[in-house]
Amino acid sequence: MSTLLYLSAVCAVVLYIAYLRLLPRPIPGIPYHKHSAKRLFGDLPDYVASYRKHGEFYQYRHESVKKLGFPMYQFFMTPLSKPLIVLEDPREVEDICLRRNREFDRAPLTSNILGVVMLHSSIVKKTGPAWRAQRKPWLSVMAPDFLRRVVGPSLHEAALELVELWCTKAASVASSGEVVDFINDFDTAALDAIWVAILGEKLNGLRDQIHATRPTTSSEKKGETRSDDGGKADSIDMQNTMRYMNHAALSWRTFKFPPLQLWLMKRSAEYRRFDDLKNRQIQRIMKNSIAKFQDALASGVEAPDSCAMDLVLRREVQDAHKAGTPLRDLTADADLCDEIFLLLWAGHDTTSNTLSWWVKYMSRYQEAQTKLRASLEAAFPSTRQGGQQLPTVEEILNADMPYLEAAMEETLRLSTITTVARQAVVDTEILGCRIPKGTQIATQNLLYERPVAVSEELRSETSRADFVPERWLVPGDNGEMAFDAYALPRTAFGDGPRGCFGRRLAMHELKVMMTLTTLCFKFARLPEDLDNMRANETLFRKPVNCFARLEVLREASGPSR
Numbered sequence: 001m002s003t004l005l006y007l008s009a010v011c012a013v014v015l016y017i018a019y020l021r022l023l024p025r026p027i028p029g030i031p032y033h034k035h036s037a038k039r040l041f042g043d044l045p046d047y048v049a050s051y052r053k054h055g056e057f058y059q060y061r062h063e064s065v066k067k068l069g070f071p072m073y074q075f076f077m078t079p080l081s082k083p084l085i086v087l088e089d090p091r092e093v094e095d096i097c098l099r100r101n102r103e104f105d106r107a108p109l110t111s112n113i114l115g116v117v118m119l120h121s122s123i124v125k126k127t128g129p130a131w132r133a134q135r136k137p138w139l140s141v142m143a144p145d146f147l148r149r150v151v152g153p154s155l156h157e158a159a160l161e162l163v164e165l166w167c168t169k170a171a172s173v174a175s176s177g178e179v180v181d182f183i184n185d186f187d188t189a190a191l192d193a194i195w196v197a198i199l200g201e202k203l204n205g206l207r208d209q210i211h212a213t214r215p216t217t218s219s220e221k222k223g224e225t226r227s228d229d230g231g232k233a234d235s236i237d238m239q240n241t242m243r244y245m246n247h248a249a250l251s252w253r254t255f256k257f258p259p260l261q262l263w264l265m266k267r268s269a270e271y272r273r274f275d276d277l278k279n280r281q282i283q284r285i286m287k288n289s290i291a292k293f294q295d296a297l298a299s300g301v302e303a304p305d306s307c308a309m310d311l312v313l314r315r316e317v318q319d320a321h322k323a324g325t326p327l328r329d330l331t332a333d334a335d336l337c338d339e340i341f342l343l344l345w346a347g348h349d350t351t352s353n354t355l356s357w358w359v360k361y362m363s364r365y366q367e368a369q370t371k372l373r374a375s376l377e378a379a380f381p382s383t384r385q386g387g388q389q390l391p392t393v394e395e396i397l398n399a400d401m402p403y404l405e406a407a408m409e410e411t412l413r414l415s416t417i418t419t420v421a422r423q424a425v426v427d428t429e430i431l432g433c434r435i436p437k438g439t440q441i442a443t444q445n446l447l448y449e450r451p452v453a454v455s456e457e458l459r460s461e462t463s464r465a466d467f468v469p470e471r472w473l474v475p476g477d478n479g480e481m482a483f484d485a486y487a488l489p490r491t492a493f494g495d496g497p498r499g500c501f502g503r504r505l506a507m508h509e510l511k512v513m514m515t516l517t518t519l520c521f522k523f524a525r526l527p528e529d530l531d532n533m534r535a536n537e538t539l540f541r542k543p544v545n546c547f548a549r550l551e552v553l554r555e556a557s558g559p560s561r
């Protein structure tokens with residue numbers, strides 16, 4: 001009996017020690033919720049409850065910072081995992097991304113999630129020679145001249161098609177006065193635009209939607225105008241593929257045994273179907289482009305680059321030709337194929353979500369909308385006094401429009417559609433606290449209030465929850481207002497060497513889309529129940545609903561159509 005008692009006591013002690021070892025191990029000196037440190041799953045239960053209630057992570061993170069009274073705290077997730085540091089100080093975030101690159105690098109948090117669907121792409125790699133080599137051939141794609149000449153027209157075309165779609169939608173509800181649901185429209189427009197910009201082929205998603213919305217003559221019906229499509233995917237298939245890839249990437253967060261579950265998922269029929277569809281499309285278009293440049297070399301004529309991928313493939317074809325060696329099979333290069341997919345993926349949901357938020361701000365902040373339209377009409381003579389001629393892409397990209405730039409910045413600030421994460425690669429410090437090597441930092445960049453605990457309470461700022469483009473304007477030399485890029489820290493694109501690679505392209509897209517849609521539509525005030533800013537945060541922070549009351553001011557009739 002006494003042996004049994006003894007054994008039970010030993011077991012209890014062993015179990016208790018094991019339990020203690022599984023509890024979170026706080027990093028000394030960094031605030032945390034005391035009750036979370038006494039639970040195996042740390043902050044997770046409260047975090048999940050808050051997410052269920054609000055649809056996004058912002059509230060839990062921000063409330064924690066307020067409760068703990070410091071703009072940084074540690075977050076405990078699962079047994080044995082190291083604490084995650086949440087940092088909510090925009091200046092510190094900017095400093096870490098921009099200037100402290102020897103101390104911080106791409107975090108496994110990001111790499112693990114995106115590695116599910118693009119394991120060989122540069123976004124999942126640590127900063128180093130392999131990352132640099134993979135990035136190098138694409139650098140010229142973001143050069144201003146290439147963006148204006150090659151990418152700009154596809155952005156303009158997608159914007160004009162979006163205007164056409166919205167005119168059709170507005171006409172269909174004109175008699176009933178109902179609102180228009182645009183929840184998927186920027187998604188389609190952004191995928192159309194990035195597909196042409198990167199791959200040089202039209203996906204026709206907006207065109208298909210226009211046909212589906214408008215009563216058409218039989219010859220106009222979807223599909224009938226297309227001849228042999230040579231294996232080209234339908235826009236709906238590609239949109240579904242992008243959605244599935246987001247879903248697949250996110251599932252990593254719920255894996256209990258990541259390597260095994262990932263292995264199983266990659267063998268599922270669903271994963272293979274979408275992965276295969278995406279690979280077939282990318283490889284088909286690559287082959288066409290390679291053939292184009294090989295033919296051009298053989299016939300001694302020059303073939304122009306019609307998209308970003310062309311620029312990279314042309315150099316490969318020319319280099320092999322110069323060296324007199326056979327061209328390697330570029331479609332079998334996993335790094336290259338995943339990099340193309342990365343650009344399609346990163347250049348799609350990001351801009352579409354940002355633009356969806358922007359229309360919601362326009363509907364709510366009527367005064368800002370009126371000022372924006374007035375500034376655009378002043379910038380383009382063909383639209384003054386009700387002029388119907390829309391500006392060309394060159395006119396838009398060349399115009400100096402401080403109010404538009406301010407509205408773009410304000411949209412990016414308020415929508416902050418994704419988080420930036422870093423990992424400490426050496427023992428270091430943040431805000432005076434010791435950060436051990438290997439610690440991951442998730443930045444909280446969405447700030448509707450002043451950041452916590454800075455001795456600058458005396459600053460006279462308008463509420464950060466409001467859309468106020470004027471924050472970004474200062475008196476210029478000529479007496480007019482000028483755009484001030486440094487008015488507030490800008491964190492929506494991350495920063496530094498691992499900041500957003502497509503930032504310039506994204507800003508062009510925002511400029512073109514916002515200009516044309518503002519000139520063509522008035523976004524009238526919405527009824528109170530539809531005018532909410534509720535978000536659903538998955539991989540990206542997306543508005544829960546997207547309604548607009550559209551009044552058509554101009555129809556799409558630009559000179560470059």
Ligand code: HEM
Pocket residue numbers: 097122123124342343344346347348350351354417418419420421491492493494495497498499500501502503505506
């Ligand atoms: C409004 C639109 C966009 C937003 C808000 C956005 C935001 C971001 C953010 C926050 C990051 C992580 C940065 C960091 O860790 O410091 C990122 C990375 C990246 N973005 Fe964007 N992005 C946008 C559009 C685009 C576009 C249009 C492209 C390309 C066509 C693109 C390509 C990339 C790539 C390749 C990376 C990885 C950079 C690296 O690992 O070095 N993004 N983006």
